[in-house]
Amino acid sequence: MSRRVFPALALALLLAGCRGPVEGLEGDYECERVDTGPARLTLRPDGGGALCVGAEEAPFRWEARGNGVVLLHTRQGGVIKVRLGAGALELDMPGTGGMTFRKTVK
Amino acid sequence: MEGGTGYSAVGPDDVGQDMRLELERKRLGMRVLLETAQELSGILQPRKIVETFLLTAMGPVGARCGVAVLARPAACEGMVLSRGLPAAEAEALEQRLPEICDAYFPYRDLDGDFQVSKIRAIQRDQAGGDSLLPRGMDILYCFTVDEEHCGLLALGPLLAGGGTALHQDAADLLQSLLYILMGALRGALAVSSIRQLSVDLGRKNDRLTETLAASQTAQRRLDRRVHQLAAINELAGELAHLHEVRKVLDSFLLTMLGAFSVSSGLALVLDRAGRGVDLAIRGAPDTGLSGFAAADVLVYKAFAATGARSVAPLTVEPVAAAADALAGCGLAFEPACALFFALDREVQGVLVLGETLSGEALEEEDAQMLRAQVATLLGYVQGARRLSTITALNDGLVRQNEELTRTVAELTEARQTIALLERAGERVRAFLHAEGLRSRRFSWLDCGVILLASMLLGFLFNLASPNGVPLVPGHLSRPPAHSITAQKARELQQSEGAVIVDARPQAFFEQRRVRGAVSLTPALFDMVYIMRFAKLPLSTPLIVYGGNISRRWDEDVAARLLAREHERVMVIDDGLSAWVARGYPVEP
């Protein structure tokens, strides 16, 4: 009996750490800050995404955590915490202060 | 020829005359004898001799009539010749031969033997047969020619004197004549007997020739028999070496065809239990008799034709009227002789022989012999069948033996394999036991293995992952950026408005930083740069700081800024600590 229990338990623990993106968050978000210029945040359903300012683009992976928090992971090992609030994403960019991205309506 | 007329007493004067007369008479006598001898010598027939003699003898004696008899008293046959007698009397005399024999040749009274060459002068009155001879024949002489033949000479009344007594000289002469006669007769009789013997010999010779022919025929038969027997003898030697029924049959058939001079034949053995047919056929093609059904029909017809009611084991029966009985059996030749034989109730057979080369039917003896040979064949066939059975059994035994040997070998191999497996199992068990014991203990080996596995898995996963990190930090493989002292940095900040960039993580930046520094970590470089540095002129001096023994963030950021074509990017030696050591302002 335990021979089956242990691998199942180990698998359950392993799967506990793997949570996919929360549905409903994908889409394009825009920020109208004056000092930095218009910025656009894209969350793709496959977990990828990008921050675009003008012609520049910075790719990332995104991951929805509990408590209305979305984490953006850069390829270089950086993490940016994003809060969900009233249909907008509040991005806490180091050095630039808070930025609010609103979902673009199509 | 003058008779003995001068015999009388004479005086002394006449002595010379007498002597002359005497001599003359003697000479005359001698001449008569000589002539008689000459005459008789050329004649071979006894009758003629006797006739001539009678004529010759009557003259000198001076008899008027004469009878001569030559007879075989034992057989009461002979001849009676007469001269000077009337024909009727002569004929009657011839009729009285047996009586004459009885009367004058009384051999029975004697010892049974005639006295050869004996001449007896018989007085007429002494003899019992007075009435047999005519009157006047008083001079009687009996003589024996040989052991069988006797003779009688009777001379009738003498011319001179008419007396019956004979002169001494005449008697002597007569006796001498008789001797000559006897000699002549003997010769003639011998000749005739030789002739008779020759005839007999010829007859016997014929008989011998016939017998010889018969014996040659018999010889031929014997030869044939010997040939047959020799062939059969060879067959026996040959059959003794044959172990197959078919070969036995073939050899037997060939020998039988040769021995009995038959051009074609067939020998067949049918095994009803095994539904097998062994067929040998010679001088004719096989017309499907090797098939069981056709062979069965043939054997059954042969059996039916034997007239036997049941099949007795080891019997041979001739098939009566083979041609009719076996008609319609598909034989390719005309059967002349057939024999049905049975080994037992199940195994039966038939021998069929065609016409002989000479076209004659087989003789009874041949048929008997054939039958005897077939009986012999039965023994060989049975022997061959038993041998084949034994061979089959033996083969089976050999096969079983081989299988047994193989099985034993396999078993041995299996046992070895089992032993090997047991040993292997023992070792595995011992290994597992040792492993089990080891699992309860701390093991450096396990430690090493786990560490190695972790590293291997980590590196492999990193290679495969799209978010992999370089194994070696980037700054070690790049030329270091232009470095300046904290003092120089301060000067540039104040004189040229250089932007001081803090490359350390956010927490470090928030804890303590150069006053006026901007946070730009390599981790968030792209995002922060496009938000804050994208609009910065490329000529603006950028002074980067922040690093420790684990990471040179300043070098990383400087490299990236240079990559974005900023013209003046510098790194502060010793970073924040040098800045602080100089007493330059920091915040918070």
Next chain:
Amino acid sequence: MRRGLWRDALGRWLALGFRIYLGGVFVYASVYKIGYAAEFAETIASYQIVPALAVNAVALALPWLELICGAMLVAGVRVRTVSAILAGLLAVFCLAVALNLLRETPIDCGCFHSLEERMTWMTVVRDLIWLGMAVHVFFFDSPLALEGRYQSKLKEIAP
């Protein structure tokens, strides 16, 4: 009898609980680090202990070591060796955290995720508790171990 029961409960069954808990913790901790190796490398770099050349290698290997050891501990395979390794790791973590606390380095623990709360002395205590659990597991056989069953089977085969 009661003492035996207590000893059993405090020994074997407690060891089982520790084993599963500790194994689970390490497996859970490893998963995020494996997925975001670059972030873990940054965390290690923040500790300022590991030399620059080894930072990325440690960041790649350490999560897998945690995963393997955690899984083996839960399954009950080579429990002693694994608990010894984990105890060693925990000891190193304690030292590292304590050192950086003394240095007043403003960093997160990085034990499970990035962007956690700052590390405190409580982190050291927590790690020490886990270390104690590992030591307990090292010294006490626990039931429901895969190798234990395997051992009993082996005994059945080879009396």
